[in-house]
Amino acid sequence: MSLLVVGSVAIDTLESPHGKAPDVLGGAATYFAVAASFFTPVQLVAVVGEDFPKHEIEWLRSRKIDLAGLEIQKGKSLRWTGRYHEDMNVRDTLSFEANVFESFSPDLPAAYRDTPFVFLANIAPKLQARVLDQVKSPKLVAADTMNFYIEGARADLDALLRRVPLLMINDEEARMISGERNMVLAARKILGMGPKSVMIKRGEYGVIYFSGDTIFSVPAYPLEQVFDPTGAGDTFAGGVMGYLASCGAVTPANLRKAIVYGSVVASFTVEQFSLERLRTLTREEIEARYRQFVSLTSFDVP
């Protein structure tokens, strides 16, 4: 089944102890869409400027990502510059130029309104709600958010949380939303705010999923070197939602497999700058690493 994503498509400049990558493909919705496209057809709703490289648009199209919802507006694309420290868990935003993204107001093409799986990537909660107003009875809606909106648009975010069944956030965001340091307590509080389930991404420590009385945890794939963590969370979400959409039904068993697929795709993303590793990644490599996850986490009942 098809999967709709709304969010940022950007031009990034990345700096890390491994070097510098100026003007490369970025954006939360870009990472998400490419990751999900390994599993299912994707519809992308975003805005870019006239400076956005044509060859990147062609590449996204070649991945069978439907771009009817990608607006090309007069002006410049969103540009973000981030710098990672020696400890790659620490990142500074050096600059953020919203440009055409400033006035982004997502309108779904008519053909997208029946899409059964919907992901609201990181944009203002008001705009995420605007997208929800336009979709008709989806099977699953998931959303992400970030510190900027948790601090700056709390009332809008609270209203959105009451409408989003699955929240996918990182540990810092979980702490900020809930006011709790402990992840179990944080998840409990968040589940009291509306979502039926929450996935908390914890970088190199993996991910924990909470839903009712269920807790499911998957480690991050043990890599010798993390080259560029940008977009890891977005590709995790793309793998999760892409796999679920390919199944067509959200069952507890599918959800567990989806979380492993998300972890697999994220582990490849961080091996190179930007989306470089995803350009050469194959479904066979994904399946091989999935099996490594199975052996990584398998143990007998005593």
Ligand code: AMP
């Ligand atoms: P992540 O590593 O998951 O935080 O995602 C990084 C991506 O999000 C980068 O490619 C940026 O272009 C994009 N990004 C950075 N800041 C924002 C923002 N305020 N809104 C939307 N996207 C952003």
